[in-house]
Amino acid sequence: xxQDLQAVATSLVSGGKGILAADETVGTxxxxxxxxxxxxxxxxxxxxxxxxxxxxxxxxxxxGAIMHDETIRQRGSSGVPLPRMLQDAGVLPGIKVDAxxxxxxxxxxxxxxxxxxxxxxxLVEYRQLGxxxxxxxxxxxxxxxxxxxxxxxxxxxxxxRYAALCQEQQxxxxxxxxxxxxxxxxxxxxxxxxxxxxxxxxxALFEQGVLLEGMLLKPNMVVPGQESxxxxxxxxxxxxxxxxxxxxxxxxxxxxxxxxGGQDAGQATIHLDAINRLPGAKPWAISFSYGRALQDPxxxxxxxxxxNLAAGAxxxxxxxxxxxxxxxxxxxxxMEKAPVGSAESRAQREMQDD
Ligand code: 13P
Numbered sequence: 001x002x003q004d005l006q007a008v009a010t011s012l013v014s015g016g017k018g019i020l021a022a023d024e025t026v027g028t029x030x031x032x033x034x035x036x037x038x039x040x041x042x043x044x045x046x047x048x049x050x051x052x053x054x055x056x057x058x059x060x061x062x063x064g065a066i067m068h069d070e071t072i073r074q075r076g077s078s079g080v081p082l083p084r085m086l087q088d089a090g091v092l093p094g095i096k097v098d099a100x101x102x103x104x105x106x107x108x109x110x111x112x113x114x115x116x117x118x119x120x121x122x123l124v125e126y127r128q129l130g131x132x133x134x135x136x137x138x139x140x141x142x143x144x145x146x147x148x149x150x151x152x153x154x155x156x157x158x159x160x161r162y163a164a165l166c167q168e169q170q171x172x173x174x175x176x177x178x179x180x181x182x183x184x185x186x187x188x189x190x191x192x193x194x195x196x197x198x199x200x201x202x203x204a205l206f207e208q209g210v211l212l213e214g215m216l217l218k219p220n221m222v223v224p225g226q227e228s229x230x231x232x233x234x235x236x237x238x239x240x241x242x243x244x245x246x247x248x249x250x251x252x253x254x255x256x257x258x259x260x261g262g263q264d265a266g267q268a269t270i271h272l273d274a275i276n277r278l279p280g281a282k283p284w285a286i287s288f289s290y291g292r293a294l295q296d297p298x299x300x301x302x303x304x305x306x307x308n309l310a311a312g313a314x315x316x317x318x319x320x321x322x323x324x325x326x327x328x329x330x331x332x333x334x335m336e337k338a339p340v341g342s343a344e345s346r347a348q349r350e351m352q353d354d
Contacts, residue, residue, distance in 0.1 A: 005214030006254070008132050009172045012092065012216060013255030013285035016328045017063035019174075020320070021259070021291035022052055023096035023135065025068060038304030042070070047309075050076040050085065051302060052295065055313035057340060059090030061324035066094040066135050066174075066289070072126065083130035094174070095131040097122060097162065101139045110151040113138045116161055123169040133172035135218070135289075136162040140177060142185045142193050142225065152200045160204035167211055174257070174289065176218035177201050181262045183225035187232045191222045191240045198248035212252045218289050219245070220261050221271055238274035242282070251283035258286075260293030268293035269322045269331055276329030287327040294319045314340055 012019060024032065029048075030040035038044065049071050052058075065086050072095055074082050083093040099115030113136060123134070138155035140147045159175050166173035179194045198219065205212065222240040224232050232240070245256060260268040268290055276286055288294075297319055302312030317340040325331040 002211060002214065004170060005167055005172055005211060008092065009214050009216055010254045012063045012133065012172070013257065013287050014063070016287075016324045017061055018288035018290070018320075018323055018327055019094070019257050020052065020058075020062050020065040020091075020294055020316075021135070021289050022049055022071070022295065023066040023068045023094075024291065025100070026070060029068075032299060033304070036299065036303055038299075038302075042074075044304060045070065046074045046076065046082070047306075048299070048302065049074070049082060051309050051312050052298060052316050053082060053085050053089060053091070055298075055316040055320070057317055058320060061317075061320035062091050064092040064094050064133060066096055066133075067131075068096055072129050072131065081130070087130065092132045093130045094133040094135060095126045095129075096137075097126065097134045097166075098136040101137070104151055104154060107148050107151050109143060109146060110141060110148060111139050112151065112154045113158055116158060116165075119162065119165050120169065123165060123171055127169055127171060131171060133174060133216075134162075134166045135174040135176060137176040137178055137218075140179045140193065140197055142179065142183050142189060147193060147197070152197055153204075156197070156200040156204040159201055160208040160210060163205060163210045163215055164208040167214055172214055172216065173210070174216045174218045175201065175205070176259065178218075178259055178261060179220045181220070181223060181226050184227040184229070185225040186228055186230060187222060187224045187236060187240055190220075190224060191244050194220060194222055195244050195248050198244070202248065202250065212250055213254060215253065216255045216257055216289075217249060217253055217284075218257050218259055221258055221263075221275075223261075223263070223271075226262065234270055234274045237271050238278055241271075242275055242278050242280075245284075246281070249284065253284050255285040255287060257289035260288075260290040263293060265293045265296055265319055266336075269319070269326045272323060273326035273329055273331040276327060285327070288323045290319075290323065294323065
């Protein structure tokens with residue numbers, strides 16, 4: 001059993017592959033659709049997710065995809081359940097299981113992620129629906145006097161309780177403590193906060209008996225705040241990020257898969273590549289679990305139109321291929337232009353024929 005967890009965790013970060021985070025809530029995906037005048041219905045959200053999951057060659061670069069509760073229950077245009085479509089493409093199905101970041105009592109401006117109540121039963125069901133791994137996102141804000149110790153410890157504790165429950169149900173937990181990019185803080189302040197958050201998270205994981213070999217860490221990169229007066233170079237980001245991770249992430253964790261957190265798609269690829277090119281020991285695989293940085297170009301190419309499905313899928317494949325190369329430190333500019341294969345998947349052709 002323990003070996004299964006280790007095998008799944010390792011396979012998610014092996015062979016230059018990474019994870020597609022496609023688990024936006026209905027509200028978040030609707031906001032992204034509305035910004036491009038795409039109507040958000042159960043059907044349009046299903047079509048969009050199917051386009052991503054059946055993109056040409058996706059299984060060559062993507063090891064797993066994280067779904068939302070709505071998605072894991074949906075069937076594609078051919079009647080095949082979406083988790084099944086992922087499996088057919090060689091991609092492991094994953095599921096977001098937290099109930100979102102809610103205001104933390106007594107700490108204005110801060111949140112604690114909820115969703116532990118009834119989690120065991122939900123995990124049992126998700127596993128039956130095909131999930132092999134799960135995700136829980138905690139959110140930490142940097143600001144004047146923030147984060148508070150109360151916020152960091154409440155979120156670390158919840159992440160560890162979630163991770164222990166996942167492993168009990170044979171699901172690999174992705175542990176995601178996200179230090180937000182919002183704010184005017186410096187690179188150094190981001191490193192300091194990220195370090196103390198990771199310290200608290202691994203302390204809590206140890207207390208709750210979580211098997212580190214059977215989990216993945218999904219952290220932010222160390223970057224200055226979006227409104228910081230002092231931007232950082234690619235090298236500075238890569239050095240600060242790896243320095244912070246080396247200090248705080250045990251070597252037994254098989255993989256670190258970054259979130260993109262609001263970096264634009266190209267920047268997220270370049271930073272990942274630079275981190276992997278740095279010399280010195282890297283005891284874990286370092287890859288990606290991007291949401292916006294993988295999906296934004298695909299969403300913009302699709303725009304809700306059936307005749308753009310192939311273009312949207314190709315845009316996803318391109319970002320997946322570039323990030324796969326970056327996870328091996330072998331990304332080059334030329335990959336942005338080279339064709340990724342124009343073969344349409346069967347599912348896309350069927351949708352266009354409708
Ligand atoms: P972004 O890459 O858009 O930050 O999303 C990753 C994610 O899964 C957030 O929970």
